Amino acid sequence: MIEVKHLSRNFGAVQAIQDISFEVQKGEIVGFLGPNGAGKTTTMRILTGYIPATSGTAKVAGFDVQEQSLEVRKRIGYMPENPPVYADMTVDQYLNFVAKIKGVDGKVRKSKVDEAMEKVGITDVGKRLIKHLSKGYRQRVGLAQALVHDPEVLILDEPTIGLDPKQIREVRTLIKGLAGQHTVILSTHILPEVSMTCQRVIIINKGKVVAEDTPDNLTARLAGNERLVMEVEGPADAVTQTLQAVPGVQNISVDRANGDGRIQLTVESSAGTDLRKELARTVVNNGWGLLELRPVEMSLEDVFLHLVTEEEEVAN
Amino acid sequence: MRNFAAILEREVKSYFLSPLAYVVIFFFLAVSGIFFYLILSNFVEMSLRATMQAQMYRMMPPKLNVNMMAIRPMLHNMALFALFFLPLVTMKLYAEEKKTGTIELLMTSxxxxxxxxxxxYTAALVLYTVMLALTFVYxxxxxxxxxxxxxxxxSGYLxxxxxxxxxLAFGLFFSSLTENQIIAAAxxxxxxxxxxxIGWVSGxxxxxxxxxxxxxxxxxxxDDFAKGVIDTKHIVFYLxxxxxxxxLTYISIQSARWRGAK
Known part of the structure; x- marks a missing residue:
């Protein structure tokens, strides 16, 4: 449905994105993850035809975003980071106007507008002026605007920003519900959002794609070594030395050593090994107290930080 | 055509939903009205004096031409007032949309x-036409x-x-260059x-x-229009x-796209 090949975009001397390529299948929900300024918005703006790319091609539903921009725009619903609403119109008037310029036929316009309002839960504010609405409602009007012409592709730039927790959950459920009939690309820098709503994640950093997979695969693939957190009561030096000698242990780091004799350690071993029994036995045999022993799962957050930091090291 | 009509309708509504249209129309009419009164009372006084003089010398009272002496200066005055008021009509057209980000909606639709x-542009012309039509009352x-x-x-109104x-066309252009309405108007x-x-320095x-x-x-x-002469060379000039x-507006919008500026 969406096909991006070697896309680059410069703003003067600044390279906002460099050689980005990815594909999105029909009905998929894909998350764009990246720190602020990574190039998420730029990529989305190119896909929606707002700005042209410096080089590379992008196709939406088989149409080139540059050459057949109007055809692409007909098929895209786009919500920019700041909802593009006219403050001096009522919600009804505004959505009606958007439906008109999106080419929704006059006969079905009213029902389409009602449908979109119902989907995002703003039916009760139809007669209100947009300038009198709260940020959360404006955000939802912005979302309704993207949905009103029932587009094949939805591009949402930080769709949950500025919403309260209840609304965030509602919007996420809504987006999940769109999978199948619509293809969705959403950008965010909130990590749990991606693992909750998206089937696939594209991590962008400094204008480049650094990883692309399902959230589960990403965490599994990049987790690498098994890690265990231990809390032991005993002399710090002796404990680390003894544990280091346990076969299979690759690395031990002391996270915290309070004066009270308790130390917290992180033990790393190669992927697929489970050293919990060995470690526990060693500690107990030496007469120390084992207070805690648990495996650490690498969260998406860790993966993200891992990738982003790695990238920084390469750049330096 | 439907897109054009939708944009036009929204812009005209937006003029008349906000106080801007009423304020501009009110002050344009007020200033033109005052000048109309001054010009007309001056004209009446002159024709009265001329009639009295004619009676003194037992001559026919002269026929003063109201077109030449009242309407023509009035049209010139209105051309000047429009210079002050029309930048206020066009200043928001692009600048406001750039500021609030709604331009992104239009440019991705x-x-x-x-x-x-x-x-x-047509919406601005509609508002201006309303302004002109109301002065026709005078x-x-x-x-x-x-x-x-x-x-x-x-011909003067044309x-x-x-x-x-x-x-208005250049007002639209300057509005497309900035997101600050004051700068656009100024x-x-x-x-x-x-x-x-520019013609004043010709001497x-x-x-x-x-x-x-x-x-x-x-x-x-x-000036020719005010005199009642419709000359194609002037029409061509204005067009x-x-x-x-x-x-230039079109170029500026395209350039903003390429630069990725708002």
Missing amino acids: PVTDSQVMLGK MIFLFIYGKPELGPIL GLFLLGGAY STFAFILLFWA FVSASVGRVLEYFSLIEHF SFIFMGLF
Whole structure:
């Protein structure tokens, strides 16, 4: 449905994105993850035809975003980071106007507008002026605007920003519900959002794609070594030395050593090994107290930080 | 066509939903009304004095031409007032959308940049037409109490329409350059003033340069309309001025796209 090949975009001397390529299948929900300024918005703006790319091609539903921009725009619903609403119109008037310029036929316009309002839960504010609405409602009007012409592709730039927790959950459920009939690309820098709503994640950093997979695969693939957190009561030096000698242990780091004799350690071993029994036995045999022993799962957050930091090291 | 109509409708509604249209119309009518009163009372006084003089010398009272002595200066005044008020009409057209980000909606919807531009321009023309139409009330008074010629009035209004259209086209252009409405209005005003007054220096430069400068003067071309002469060369001048303004607007929008600026 969406096909991006070697896309680059410069703003003067600044390279906002460099050689980005990815594909999105029909009905998929894909998350764009990246720190602020990574190039998420730029990529989305190119896909929606707002700005042209410096080089590379992008196709939406088989149409080139540059050459057949109007055809692409007909098929895209786009919500920019700041909802593009006219403050001096009522919600009804505004959505009606958007439906008109999106080419929704006059006969079905009213029902389409009602449908979109119902989907995002703003039916009760139809007669209100947009300038009198709260940020959360404006955000939802912005979302309704993207949905009103029932587009094949939805591009949402930080769709949950500025919403309260209840609304965030509602919007996420809504987006999940769109999978199948619509293809969705959403950008965010909130990590749990991606693992909750998206089937696939594209991590962008400094204008480049650094990883692309399902959230589960990403965490599994990049987790690498098994890690265990231990809390032991005993002399710090002796404990680390003894544990280091346990076969299979690759690395031990002391996270915290309070004066009270308790130390917290992180033990790393190669992927697929489970050293919990060995470690526990060693500690107990030496007469120390084992207070805690648990495996650490690498969260998406860790993966993200891992990738982003790695990238920084390469750049330096 | 439907896209153009949708943009036009929204812009016109937005004018009349906000106080802007009413404020501009009110002050335009108020200032023109005051000047109409002053010009007319001056004219009445002059014709009264002329009649009395004629009676003293036992001559026929002279027929003073209301078209020449009242309407023509009035049309010139209105052309000047439009110079002050029309930058306020166009300043928001692009600047406001850039500031609030709604331009992103228009530029990612299946409408062309020229449809958006022409919709906005036509909306400004509609508001200006309302302003002009309301001043026509003043002319009706002249018809009640006198016998002015209709022809020169109509040609004068055609001239005002074209002149104002030129102001609006460049107002649209300056609005497309910035997201600050004050800057848009101020630069429009300065630009039009320059092209208004450019003919004044013709006395100080060589004759050939002077003629060129005079040709570019916006107001120079208006005088014939006020006199009742509709000359195609003036129409062509104003239309090309309008075309130039719209063309520059189009270029500026395209350039903003390529630069990725708002």
